[in-house]
Amino acid sequence: MSAEEADPPESGEESDALLVGELTLVGRITDASNATLVCDAVLGESIVRCVYKPIRGERALWDFPDGTLAGREYASYLVSEQLGWSVIPRTVLREGPFGRGMVQRWVDTADRHGNGAAGLDLVDICSPETVPPGWFEILQASDMDGNPIVLIHADDPRLQRMAVLDVLINNADRKGGHALEGLDGAVYGVDHGICLHTENKLRTVLWGWAGTRVPEALVADIVGLISSLEGNFAAVLGEHITADEVVALYERAVDLVAAPVMPRPSGRRPIPWPAF
Incomplete structure (x- = not known):
């Protein structure tokens, strides 16, 4: 299953532009730790302002494997969506002018x-x-x-x-x-x-x-996340983070439900x- 297949696309041309539109460079966020580019994703008449973080622009960290930050951004988005919380703006993994990277809808x-x-x-x-x-x-x-x-x-x-x-x-x-x-x-x-x-x-x-205490409604959503991780969602996340990291996410969710x-x-x- 590809990254795009793992994330069911939203309907509408705007979503398609973020995923497959041509990325036109608008500027750069200069105070970001990693290369963070502001772009317009253009598909036909649809223009979506977005942030593009190419993998090749990621700064090496001592405690996170090189080249994994974009995948972690995308995996975090998938978790937010699986919970039904939509805390993280629409995020995809795709090719761009500086190679593969994370592309995320700009928040005005x-x-x-x-x-x-x-x-x-x-x-x-x-x-x-x-x-x-x-x-x-x-x-x-x-x-x-x-x-x-x-x-x-x-x-x-x-x-x-x-x-x-x-x-x-x-x-x-x-x-x-x-x-x-x-x-x-x-x-x-x-x-x-x-x-x-x-x-x-x-x-x-x-x-x-x-x-x-964590509000009961949020705990109920976490219970749903646990069920999805016991199903095929773990395999979806496993394309972007390690198996041990998926297990650690599952354990954190279980612990939070047990002691909210x-x-x-x-x-x-x-x-x-x-x-x-």
């Missing part, structure tokens, strides 16, 4: 910075006295002038679902800038190249729900750096 976001809580992103930094009521304070620090600041995130069920997904896929790099609120009102997570390792590597800014409580920070680096 609103410029929210303004006055009060309405001007904050779902994950943000502010002064301690301006933290909105009900928001989680994750980290206290000082800015370059020595003024106190705090890393915060909203108590938002869309963000909470992302936090649960990160536990399942063992996300080692959930930065604040990787949680995007789209113009469609949905919240999307991006940049999942260092996920799905067998060892515990959870690093995230979304620690606000640590020690709290969000983990607490552990290790020396529970928050990725930089946090954005």
Whole structure:
């Protein structure tokens, strides 16, 4: 089964453009760790803005095998879709102008910075006295002038679902800038190249729900994921991550259903750096 066959295509020309349209380079995200190109996927009159990460542009890491990050991005997307959560934007593996790589639909976001809580992103930094009521304070620090600041995130069920997904896929790099609120009102997570390792590597800014129970509706979806992994979904994922990594995903899902409580920070680096 090919990657494209493993991911049932959405109907419509837009989905086809992402998968087989000609990728036209628009620009490059220069602060990304790996080669990250902004493109338009063009098929007929359909133009879809997307992010293209060629495998040849991946930076070597000591703890993840070379050339596997694009496959991990795609596998993470498949897990999100199997859960029915649609946390990760439409993602495919395909050829591009710089070789095979991951192509993901671009998420348009609103410029929210303004006055009060309405001007904050779902994950943000502010002064301690301006933290909105009900928001989680994750980290206290000082800015370059020595003024106190705090890393915060909203108590938002869309963000909470992302936090649960990160536990399942063992996300080692959930930065604040990787949680995007789209113009469609949905919240999307991006940049999942260092996920799905067998060892515990959870690093995230979304620690606000640590020690709290996972909502029952999400637990029910995880039960469904377990059933699918006991079926043919394990083989689908096995084309993009190792057999041991598929087993580790299954075990994390089983453990979370058995004890549906969000983990607490552990290790020396529970928050990725930089946090954005």
